[in-house]
Amino acid sequence: MTPEKRLPLSSRRRQSLKLAQSPRLGAVVGAGMGVIYPSPLLLQRLTRGVFCQHGLRSLRLWVWLHLLYRPDCRSFWTRGQGRISGLFSYAQWRDAFFTPGHPKGEEIPPVHDSRCPCSRTAYDWVALGVRREGMADWIEGVCRELGVEREDWEERLGQRLFGVTRRSLADDLRLLVELGLLQRQGHKFMPLEELPPWVREPVVKGLRSQEGRLTGMGQGRPEVLFGNLDFGSLAQRYGKPVAGVQRFLVHVDYVVRDRQIDRVEDWQERLYGLWQQSPVPPVRLLYRSSRVRASVACVVYPVCCYYMRRSIYLCGFGQTPTRQGQWYNFRLDHIEELEALSWESEELPFFLHQRYQQQSLPLPDDIRTEMESVWGFDFYLPPRLLILRFERQFHDGYIAGTFRHETFEQISYETVERQIQQLAEPDYREQLLKVWRSRSPEDAYYQALYRHGDINVQMRLRAWRPLGEVLCPGVLRDEMAQEVKQEHDWYFGE
Incomplete structure (x- = not known):
């Protein structure tokens, strides 16, 4: 608006x-x-x-x-x-x-x-x-x-x-x-x-500690640092010991191994120093990419860091390991080298230098807006409509009343038909309608906008199996079905 x-x-x-x-x-x-x-x-x-x-x-x-x-x-x-x-x-x-x-x-x-x-x-x-x-x-x-x-x-x-x-x-x-x-x-x-x-309840003064440092986060804003988690309110109420005993504990999964932690901290400190410069310089990364299975050099503008999927990522605007698109989330423990460059460097891709000349380099708020508009951390991937079915008992116990994403909302059984007819891939439409007709109207149905190909969303969908079913899009449903078949062969195949 x-x-x-x-x-x-x-x-x-x-x-x-x-x-x-x-x-x-x-x-x-x-x-x-x-x-x-x-x-x-x-x-x-x-x-x-x-x-x-x-x-x-x-x-x-x-x-x-x-x-x-x-x-x-x-x-x-x-x-x-x-x-x-x-x-x-x-x-x-x-x-x-x-x-x-x-x-x-x-x-x-x-x-x-x-x-x-x-x-x-x-x-x-x-x-x-x-x-x-x-x-x-x-x-x-x-x-x-x-x-x-x-x-x-x-x-x-x-x-x-x-x-x-x-x-x-x-x-x-x-x-x-x-x-x-x-x-x-x-x-x-x-x-x-x-x-x-x-x-x-009476107005509670000071969601932040008067010392200005919630759990060592300096002057960071809780609602930005912790996404949709109301960490400021939690810290205000439970951050201090109760009768001398610490009753509220936070455990955050972090997959980076001990031998890589020093490297991650080095990159964080290096980026912190670069972000204090004016203008913030572009960087050349040597990145060990899981997608291309090789170490690739990428020149990017370092926008911000995110903790997501149990690790810390640098959101970079510029070259990508696959050489497709202009955005990529680089996992810090996969960065092997990081070197600051000049904005006049010949290594800069044309579109990145042009954005610098136009004074229109992206901001962290641009990324947050994209992430809130469509479900998925890989905010640069194409959006698709996702339709899910949950068995009623599982839904009532584990899905109802929870927050997954701003676009994740419950819809009626009849709405599923309309959405499939209007938005499903033509090659899949009749097949998906046939599946829909065979499912119970008593089950719970949801829709969301998601980033197609985002591993974070895919991992969530896997965790919901077999009580959560992908109805649309057809290509994602096929991927889920292929994974289920592979799992079946592992456990029951000869």
């Missing part, structure tokens, strides 16, 4: 006061909006993924809580077109919440009516909830506790909070169910009798 022009703080305060007088919106977010205070801790708990990416969604979920649970807001549902009472569908909520002219399609709604809630910015909504405590203090607290740049956060607050697609709003309801803040009955929803205590 394109950021909208921000108003000065004083102008936005005046706008918020006018907003409170709006007969339609004021009934929803008026008196009592601050009962559930949008503390950094609560916003972090409402976040699925990285707060820097999903901060506005967290704020929207906070507004949902007021719409669903404040007594003076619940009366609103009986006055709108939908006349919501108890159990409600998304369509009923939409008709009750927005003005009659609000678009009902899949596109982002334009600003069509100043009275419609979709026209209000995130700042407008928050100002109604924290005006007694002070907006400036709240902004400062979010930036400090959740590691958001102030300028970036204020720009986001200038965006429309409910000016998003129908799918985003419907996904809000799904997230509330997963967070245990809403009940689902078929395609409809119902508020809980009472919210969990953690929603209204």
Whole structure:
């Protein structure tokens, strides 16, 4: 969504006061909006993924809580077109919440009516909830506790909070169910009798240690360093011994052998020094590639490092071991040599030197955005639609209520047919439809966007066998079937 022009703080305060007088919106977010205070801790708990990416969604979920649970807001549902009472569908909520002219399609709604809630910015909504405590203090607290740049956060607050697609709003309801803040009955929803205590817990100051070093990570931002894991909250609550005994322990799998650890640390220190230079120079790597089964020289721009798949990787933009594409994740313990080059070096590939001249070298945020849009660490691989089937008992015990990726969502049995007809490879379509018809509607079905060829996704799919089945795409289903056949031959073949 394109950021909208921000108003000065004083102008936005005046706008918020006018907003409170709006007969339609004021009934929803008026008196009592601050009962559930949008503390950094609560916003972090409402976040699925990285707060820097999903901060506005967290704020929207906070507004949902007021719409669903404040007594003076619940009366609103009986006055709108939908006349919501108890159990409600998304369509009923939409008709009750927005003005009659609000678009009902899949596109982002334009600003069509100043009275419609979709026209209000995130700042407008928050100002109604924290005006007694002070907006400036709240902004400062979010930036400090959740590691958001102030300028970036204020720009986001200038965006429309409910000016998003129908799918985003419907996904809000799904997230509330997963967070245990809403009940689902078929395609409809119902508020809980009472919210969990953690929603209204007192504001906890300092998600980060006052010494500024959570588990030795320096000034790193927890929501960036640890992905969708709320490590900041965990460390705040459990990082210190309880009655003199350390009760919370973290074990991270790391496949690098002892003899390689020194090399990995050397490369990390070398990269750390290069990243402090201006401009950051390109590097020549001698890389022992498992894919090509040889050591290959690659000239790349070192963007950032990621811990993933039990090892540490350098995300490099430039040449790749396969000489295909412009991105590659280099495992640090497979790097045999690392040498800094000049931006004027003749070894640089043309496209890399061109990006440098254009001052458009990629940033770590570009990689994070790609990883959040499609499931898989190899963010440079092509995206595909993945459809999975889980046996019901296995799903209820191990899949339901878990987070795998932003695009990983449950779909109906009937939706599987439509997706296969529209998106499956033509050569596989009839075969996959035949498989679908033979499966039980009582099982659980999911879809996700994934990186085709990403080993991390493939390993997860293998771990789910035999109770998780790939229905689409056909080429991935064939790969899984071939692996199963090979396993069968190993254990039962002659």
